[in-house]
Amino acid sequence: xSRYPKPSVTVDIVVFSIFDDHLKVLLIKRGRPPFxxxxxxxxxxVEIDESLETAARRELAEETGLRITTLEQVHxxxxxxxxxxxxxxxxxYCGLVQADQVSPKAAxxxxxxxxxxxFRPPALAFDHQQIIRCAIERLRQKxxxxxxxxxLLPRRFTLAQFQRVYEIILQKxxxxxxxxxxxxAQGELVEGGRARVPGSNRATKHYSFxxxxx
Amino acid sequence: xSRYPKPSVTVDIVVFSIFDDHLKVLLIKRGRPPFxxxxxxxxxxVEIDESLETAARRELAEETGLRITTLEQVHxxxxxxxxxxxxxxxxxYCGLVQADQVSPKAAxxxxxxxxxxxFRPPALAFDHQQIIRCAIERLRQKxxxxxxxxxLLPRRFTLAQFQRVYEIILQKxxxxxxxxxxxxAQGELVEGGRARVPGSNRATKHYSFxxxxx
Numbered sequence: 001x002s003r004y005p006k007p008s009v010t011v012d013i014v015v016f017s018i019f020d021d022h023l024k025v026l027l028i029k030r031g032r033p034p035f036x037x038x039x040x041x042x043x044x045x046v047e048i049d050e051s052l053e054t055a056a057r058r059e060l061a062e063e064t065g066l067r068i069t070t071l072e073q074v075h076x077x078x079x080x081x082x083x084x085x086x087x088x089x090x091x092x093y094c095g096l097v098q099a100d101q102v103s104p105k106a107a108x109x110x111x112x113x114x115x116x117x118x119f120r121p122p123a124l125a126f127d128h129q130q131i132i133r134c135a136i137e138r139l140r141q142k143x144x145x146x147x148x149x150x151x152l153l154p155r156r157f158t159l160a161q162f163q164r165v166y167e168i169i170l171q172k173x174x175x176x177x178x179x180x181x182x183x184x185a186q187g188e189l190v191e192g193g194r195a196r197v198p199g200s201n202r203a204t205k206h207y208s209f210x211x212x213x214x
Numbered sequence: 215x216s217r218y219p220k221p222s223v224t225v226d227i228v229v230f231s232i233f234d235d236h237l238k239v240l241l242i243k244r245g246r247p248p249f250x251x252x253x254x255x256x257x258x259x260v261e262i263d264e265s266l267e268t269a270a271r272r273e274l275a276e277e278t279g280l281r282i283t284t285l286e287q288v289h290x291x292x293x294x295x296x297x298x299x300x301x302x303x304x305x306x307y308c309g310l311v312q313a314d315q316v317s318p319k320a321a322x323x324x325x326x327x328x329x330x331x332x333f334r335p336p337a338l339a340f341d342h343q344q345i346i347r348c349a350i351e352r353l354r355q356k357x358x359x360x361x362x363x364x365x366l367l368p369r370r371f372t373l374a375q376f377q378r379v380y381e382i383i384l385q386k387x388x389x390x391x392x393x394x395x396x397x398x399a400q401g402e403l404v405e406g407g408r409a410r411v412p413g414s415n416r417a418t419k420h421y422s423f424x425x426x427x428x
Contacts (some may be wrong), residue, residue: 005262006220009292010304048219048301052292076290076305078223078266087262089223089305091290144359 007078011056012043012128014074014135015066015093017099018152022117023168025132026104027124028063029112034084035125039116041132043090050118056093064104064113068095070151074135082127090126094135096151119171139169147188156192156206159183221292221301225270226257226342228288228306229280229348230332231313232366237382239332239346240318241265242277249339250297253330255346257304278318278327282309284365288349296341304340308349310365333385353383361402370406370420373397 001128015026027039042063046055056071071093104113116122118132142148148167159180166174182188188210194203229240241253256277260269267282270285285307292303318327332346356362363379377393397403402424408417 004259009221034325045218046221046292046303048221049294052303073289075287076266078260078305080263080265089260089266089303091292091303124276141359145355149374155268186387192215 002174005087007089008085010043010082010088011046011052011133012041012090012092013056013060013071014041014059014094014132014147015064015068016094016118016135016139016152017097017115018165018168019099019115021164021168023119023136024099024115025113025118025121026064026066027116027121029114030125038125039122040125041092041128044112046091051173052091053093054089060095064176066095066097066104070099071095073141074138075131077131078129079127080166092131092135094138096148098154131174136169143169147183147186150209150211153209156208158204162203162207217373219301219315219397220300221303222297222304223260224304225260225266226255226304226306226345227270227274227276227285228255228346229274229282229311230308230349230353230366231311231329232379232382233313233329235378237332237350238313238329239335240278240280241328241330241335241338243326243328244339252339253336254339255342256327260305266305267307270305276308280309280311280316280318282311285309288352289345291341291345293341299347304345306345306349308352310362312352312366312368342381350383357383361400362395364423364425367423370417370422372420374418 017024017026026042028042030036030040032036042060043152044063046052050058052073053071057068060066060068060149064156072095074092074094076089076091080087080091082088085156099115108167139148142165143166148169149162152165153162162183163174163179189207190210192206192208194205231238231240240256242256244250244252244254256274258277259421260266260272264272266287267285271282272282274282286309288306288308290303290305294301296302313329332337332350335343335346353362357380362383366379367376376397377388377390380388380393403421404424406420406422408419
């Protein structure tokens with residue numbers, strides 16, 4: 001349809017999880033050039049007849065074995081020169097998972113797959129460090145206008161656990177009273193009984209999300 | 215770099231303004247197929263050596279004569295079948311302008327250029343109706359976590375004018391007290407004297423943004 005040279009189009013996927021009290025990102029070690037042996041986000045070329053989201057889901061499954069229901073588009077990176085092979089435009093998706101419910105494993109295209117600190121990842125291929133920063137920024141913005149945490153928390157959780165998710169993402173303390181007022185006002189939580197706090201006589205309320213949990 | 219068929223990559227630009235008490239969007243009448251004679255967003259193909267944002271700025275200027283400093287990427291649309299010419303992925307940018315400070319005019323590629331209601335545009339080419347809805351949704355989300363209005367308000371404005379901008383975008387009434395408290399708490403406004411309310415003896419405070427206004 002166009003007489004002009006066309007860029008290549010890829011998808012890259014930023015999968016976040018929270019464990020060991022840190023925000024983690026899932027990376028693969030590249031098994032081929034360019035940047036062979038470097039860590040990178042899972043991703044690859046969009047096929048001519050698949051939607052962008054389908055491509056993201058497929059590449060993630062192929063490279064890490066993960067199947068994520070909810071992937072959200074974050075941003076498209078297209079600076080000329082970001083890929084040494086030639087002009088490449090990458091549409092970036094983000095997904096959140098509970099790490100203990102998934103077991104990523106390297107598949108065909110990637111040599112190794114592992115979790116790293118999202119704030120201090122190793123040296124990365126392409127502009128993937130910038131992409132991760134952008135995805136963190138988007139996640140932080142999202143906290144301001146909606147409830148984030150559904151995919152990151154266990155089925156039943158305390159408000160203290162929920163608050164800690166926000167603190168880990170924002171990398172700063174969150175005021176307990178304001179947080180509870182805001183979260184409860186959004187009407188997305190239902191109370192689910194009380195449980196003894198380990199090593200104490202106190203009991204803490206547990207909550208779950210109103211939506212059916214995956 | 216790739217043996218596989220590549221999609222084409224375009225940019226489309228959603229320019230919003232507020233006047234006549236409505237949210238308006240800038241459209242061009244297409245001067246050539248496909249969808250010749252239909253209204254559409256300004257946009258076109260990304261050149262192989264220009265960044266996505268540069269392409270958006272260039273296409274907007276070529277098709278409407280508008281030069282906008284701040285364009286923000288909104289979303290990338292890539293469903294197979296969205297362009298009858300073949301697989302086309304469009305990266306969408308959004309800009310805000312004061313309509314009385316610009317005078318868009320049709321240039322080379324477009325037959326006519328005009329403002330329309332963003333909520334009730336005419337029949338549009340491609341998936342541009344869906345793109346406009348997505349840009350409105352993003353604008354609404356943005357109101358939740360930052361101050362929107364800098365580009366839409368005159369240099370000096372009243373809080374009532376500012377509130378009206380929010381109401382027009384959200385399409386619902388905004389609580390005056392909560393709005394004022396929230397806006398003033400963000401610390402981005404400076405007071406700029408008082409002006410007589412036309413047809414009354416009252417005087418109203420005027421404000422301007424702390425940043426240098428373009």
